[in-house]
Amino acid sequence: MTLQTPLPTPVDPGLDRGSRTSVRRAGRGRRPELIWYAFLVPALLAFTAFVVAPAAVGIFYSFTDYVGYGQWSFLGLSNYAALATDPRILDSYGFTLGFALVTVVLAQVVALALAVALTRRIHFAPALRGILVIPMVLSGIVVAYVFNFLFANTVPAIATAVGFGPLEQSILGDPDLAWLAIVVVSAWQTIPGALLVYTAGLTAIPDELYEASSLDGASSWAQFRLVTLPLITGFVLINTVLGVKGYLGAYDVIVGLTAGGPGTATSSVAMTIFSGFTGGDYAYQMANATIFFIVTVAISIVQLVATRGRAVRL
Amino acid sequence: MTALEGRTATGGRRPTGRSWTLTVLLGLACLTVLVPLYVTVSMALKTTGQAVDGNAFSLPAPFDPSGFAEAWTLTRFPVSFGISLAVAVIAVGLTLLLSSLAAYAIVRNWERRFFRWSLVYLLAALFLPFPVVALPQIQLTALVGLDGPVGVGILHAMFQLAFSVLLFSAYLRSVPIELEESARIDGASTWQIFWRVVVPLLGPMIATVGIFAFLASWNDFMMPSLITADPALQTLPVVQNIFQSQFGTSYNVAFASYLMAMAPTIVVYLFAQRWVISGVTQGAVKA
Numbered sequence: 039m040t041l042q043t044p045l046p047t048p049v050d051p052g053l054d055r056g057s058r059t060s061v062r063r064a065g066r067g068r069r070p071e072l073i074w075y076a077f078l079v080p081a082l083l084a085f086t087a088f089v090v091a092p093a094a095v096g097i098f099y100s101f102t103d104y105v106g107y108g109q110w111s112f113l114g115l116s117n118y119a120a121l122a123t124d125p126r127i128l129d130s131y132g133f134t135l136g137f138a139l140v141t142v143v144l145a146q147v148v149a150l151a152l153a154v155a156l157t158r159r160i161h162f163a164p165a166l167r168g169i170l171v172i173p174m175v176l177s178g179i180v181v182a183y184v185f186n187f188l189f190a191n192t193v194p195a196i197a198t199a200v201g202f203g204p205l206e207q208s209i210l211g212d213p214d215l216a217w218l219a220i221v222v223v224s225a226w227q228t229i230p231g232a233l234l235v236y237t238a239g240l241t242a243i244p245d246e247l248y249e250a251s252s253l254d255g256a257s258s259w260a261q262f263r264l265v266t267l268p269l270i271t272g273f274v275l276i277n278t279v280l281g282v283k284g285y286l287g288a289y290d291v292i293v294g295l296t297a298g299g300p301g302t303a304t305s306s307v308a309m310t311i312f313s314g315f316t317g318g319d320y321a322y323q324m325a326n327a328t329i330f331f332i333v334t335v336a337i338s339i340v341q342l343v344a345t346r347g348r349a350v351r352l
Numbered sequence: 353m354t355a356l357e358g359r360t361a362t363g364g365r366r367p368t369g370r371s372w373t374l375t376v377l378l379g380l381a382c383l384t385v386l387v388p389l390y391v392t393v394s395m396a397l398k399t400t401g402q403a404v405d406g407n408a409f410s411l412p413a414p415f416d417p418s419g420f421a422e423a424w425t426l427t428r429f430p431v432s433f434g435i436s437l438a439v440a441v442i443a444v445g446l447t448l449l450l451s452s453l454a455a456y457a458i459v460r461n462w463e464r465r466f467f468r469w470s471l472v473y474l475l476a477a478l479f480l481p482f483p484v485v486a487l488p489q490i491q492l493t494a495l496v497g498l499d500g501p502v503g504v505g506i507l508h509a510m511f512q513l514a515f516s517v518l519l520f521s522a523y524l525r526s527v528p529i530e531l532e533e534s535a536r537i538d539g540a541s542t543w544q545i546f547w548r549v550v551v552p553l554l555g556p557m558i559a560t561v562g563i564f565a566f567l568a569s570w571n572d573f574m575m576p577s578l579i580t581a582d583p584a585l586q587t588l589p590v591v592q593n594i595f596q597s598q599f600g601t602s603y604n605v606a607f608a609s610y611l612m613a614m615a616p617t618i619v620v621y622l623f624a625q626r627w628v629i630s631g632v633t634q635g636a637v638k639a
Contacts, residue, residue, distance in 0.1 A: 070461050070464060071542055073541075073542045073543060074457045074460070074461050074467075074542070075457070077453040077454060077456060077457035077546070078453070078454050078457040078458065078467065078470055080450055080453065080454075081450040081451065081453065081454035081474065081513060081517070082454075082470055082473065082474070084446075084450060084506075084509075084510065084513075085473075085474060085477065085510060085513060088489070088492070088506060088507060088510045089477060089480065089485060089489075089510050089511075091492075092485050092488035092489045092491075092492050093480070093484065093485045093488065095488045095492075096484075096485060096487055096488035099488075106487075106491070152378070152381060155374050155377065155378050156378065158371060158374055159369065159370045159371060160370055160371055160374045160375045160378065161370050161372065161375040162375060166375070166378045166379065166382060167629070168625055168629075169382040169385055169386065170378075170381060170382060170385060171621075171625075171628070171629065172385050172389070172618070172621065173385060174567075174628075175567055175571075175617040175618065175620065175621040175628070176571065176614055176617060176618075177570070177571035177572075177573070177589045177613060177614060177617070178571060178573065179571075179573035179589045179590075179592065179593075180571075180589060180592055180610045180613050180614055181388075183592060183595070183596070183606070183610060184388055184391070184392055184607075184610055185388065186596075187391075187395075187408070187603065187606075187607075188388065188391065188408065191406060191408065192391070192408040192409075195406050195407070195408075226384065226385075234629060280478075283478075283479065283481060286481060287481035287482060287483055289483070289573075289574045290572075290573040290574055293573065294573075294596075307483065308481070308482075308483035308486075308574075311483045311484075311486065311487070312483065312486060312487075312578060314487055315486075315487055315490055315578070320487060323487060324487055324488075327483060327484045327485075327486070327487065328484075330481070330483065330484055331480065331481070331484040334479060334481055334484075335479050338479055
């Protein structure tokens with residue numbers, strides 16, 4: 039799930055209209071036709087059976103010594119206590135959070151800059167946009183294999199030819215630098231989705247606002263900071279929240295580039311969790327997954343709260 | 353920050369003149385996309401000998417498409433392709449059916465608490481990364497005999513549900529209800545109204561939701577690699593790993609295989625670019 043799916047933003051909830059019309063038709067308090075439930079319940083049941091129920095069972099097992107089969111007994115919170123002192127777990131969180139933070143900043147700055155440029159008066163705008171969006175439709179694992187070749191062979195070859203020391207060895211084999219390759223490829227893949235959302239936000243800003251502010255003598259940078267940025271805050275928010283969520287769950291790109299190595303230098307939380315399936319520490323990794331879920335939700339909430347009230351509506 | 357400098361160059365949104373400076377800068381940005389794709393295509397067409405010479409940017413000389421034939425056999429291309437296709441068909445079909453029906457029911461019964469809360473319940477999935485539920489899902493699918501392509505397709509649909517319901521319900525709110533009401537006066541049932549009035553109106557959104565579900569499913573590596581127990585039933589992206597583990601394999605064969613794995617989504621993009629781009633754009637503004 040590395041495709042960063044863009045989302046409707048809370049610019050205009052538009053809820054009132056729908057509810058008013060259906061109240062007028064159905065009348066409040068009257069029982070709805072049963073068929074409405076037949077429309078909704080399949081989705082609810084499938085979601086419950088395949089996602090919510092397994093999640094609940096998994097969280098339950100995180101309080102036990104279950105190994106994935108056979109008998110189990112309650113352990114209370116000791117799995118969770120063990121997590122807090124496990125260097126392998128702590129390293130994976132350190133790597134994943136750092137990687138997500140760097141990637142989201144890089145991807146959003148580049149996506150916004152490209153979107154601003156694309157919505158100016160330029161030549162060949164549709165073709166340029168069409169090319170820039172291509173990475174969005176490509177498979178993360180395959181893209182990572184291609185870049186694996188480039189980082190391992192092509193980049194060192196070029197570096198050697200021009201005599202640039204630091205890149206003469208493959209950065210994928212360097213425990214301190216391998217994460218940069220993952221940042222680059224993850225950003226490369228997720229910039230297009232963010233770019234399209236920003237393009238939508240930017241085209242919705244009326245030209246009059248820019249004309250008025252330039253009459254007031256605002257510089258281009260001031261225009262961007264005082265007109266553009268406040269009006270697209272909602273889009274920045276949704277891009278950032280979904281971007282961070284995606285990067286926190288990173289797996290495909292890492293598998294294709296470094297497989298978590300060298301050593302465990304680029305082991306993401308997702309990779310550690312999956313090791314619970316083969317490593318016999320199912321319950322322990324479910325405790326890890328539960329913490330991971332709480333961390334993911336908490337980070338999303340922090341982002342939502344931090345930007346609340348900053349968004350300006352037209 | 354090049355784009356911001358570019359804005360200075362154009363002097364804001366002047367109605368006359370197009371900026372060549374910005375066009376060239378964006379063209380350079382496009383190279384970051386085109387160069388890796390060029391390398392993939394050119395490597396795939398080289399001889400095995402030329403592919404290991406260390407120059408990724410050289411043109412194939414001579415052209416040698418034999419890498420494709422070898423990749424075709426090594427990845428059992430027709431089988432892997434068929435399995436990927438089956439997974440994607442299940443994922444897209446299930447996503448479209450479940451999410452359009454649910455979104456329609458939710459939007460038209462918004463005043464009822466059960467329907468409102470159902471939306472919140474389904475949207476919770478937006479904050480639920482797959483790794484959190486992976487271990488119990490691997491167990492569940494194995495338990496009920498869905499540890500193969502069918503199970504992967506179902507799970508792809510489940511993780512696509514929240515986003516799709518959101519897009520459909522946002523779109524449905526902007527659809528005038530008068531058409532449905534006149535159909536009702538003509539004696540159509542809700543079921544008939546859905547298929548004959550609502551589904552045709554949803555057309556553009558069905559294209560968008562379907563394309564995103566297809567791309568997410570076709571490109572995924574994580575779920576099939578974990579859920580599918582039988583290696584013979586793996587999808588196209590997963591079987592590409594044979595080129596990582598078999599050191600004897602030549603680069604030209606590997607890149608030919610990567611190209612064949614990427615080709616279907618590139619073709620979809622070429623033909624459906626309009627839906628991909630306008631879908632995101634409309635989805636972002638309308639909701």
